[in-house]
Amino acid sequence: MDANAWTQFGCGVVALTARQPDDARFWADLEAAAQSSAYSLGLIFYSQDSFPADLLRSKMAECAVGLPYAACSTADEIGGVDEGAGRCLAILFPKDQFAITPFRIDGIRSIGFDRIVAQVKRERQAFEHDPAPFAGTEDKGDTFALCLIDGLSVVEEMVTAALHWALEDIPLLGGSAGDSMHFSKTSLILNGAAGDDCAIVLLCRSRIPFKIFKTDNFIPTDRKLVVTRSDPARRIIYEFNAAEAASEYALAVGLDPSSLSPLSFASHPLVVRVGGEYYCRSVQKVNPDGxxxxFCAIDDGIVLTVAEPTGMSRSTREAFESVDAEIGGIDFVLGFDCALRRIDAQNRQATQRINAIYDAYNVLGFNTYGEQYLSMHLNHTFTGIAFAKPPAEPETPS
Structure with a gap:
């Protein structure tokens, strides 16, 4: 592999990036990885604008025969050699450190909670009964689960709750697939089979110590909006406080209703209080009827609070520093960062500071339409799994 085209971390995980579908070096590197048989899975995050799902499937079938892979479209990609939007990012997990079993749940809009639980339990039981996931060692590693969910399905809360229930003590995190903020159609691919009304789940064993964490940066204000008319199934609010939703929201945040945009929603998130904690319920878009x-579940009678983001770079840095100290040094982080956090960082001219933090801790991932963390579907949050640096090799006496 060309050393300029890829990044390898201490645990053996490799990151590859491509800016355009005709990047011959990227596909050659993937072909070499597949032929080596050294990797248990490739995890691919891609922009549909530059890498349509059918093209990606075709190129993977041509260049990466024998490499299992899971992929999803994004609102943007994070990390890798080549920064910027509109890319394809491939993360390769070595077999000697990661044992990964992927499966797909189809028809998530209609399948229902119980059927998801039953499928996941079957997959978990088979995964847990593997007597020797790592050849040549009795070490079974520690387990976690990743999920990639159609970010336009409007059922992420139900799917996340079902996964959490079925996985029992296996910690879960993940991200909702995006489509570059077009809000039209996402795509997810598992070993060449593509779809949108689905979720991909990865059951993972890692011989590398890890820590799952999350961070956000909003402070609730005293401004309240009561949902008085809504369509919960479609996540649409028609009225706040018995008035048109867009106008009432604009009044609460001090904006002209005609000026509302993704930037407005990123700068003035709404939060709901659950069990003493606040969780974001972010606005996706304004509809023609006001x-x-x-992005998250809503219902009549819910009281939403206007929040103000504050200190994103500080809170992000503190979260990473805490995890770094806890696990004895971060090798890399697999991260899922809300698209609205990215927009808010741009608005507050904090993008360079946030990117510097992500670069310092080797964050690989994507900007999402929602984040999953244990049993919760979240917005305006970074969720991640940090893997520890390998122990330093003892120095050889001279």
């Missing part, structure tokens, strides 16, 4: 579509 209603608001949301």
């Amino acid at each position: 209603s608001l579509s949301f």
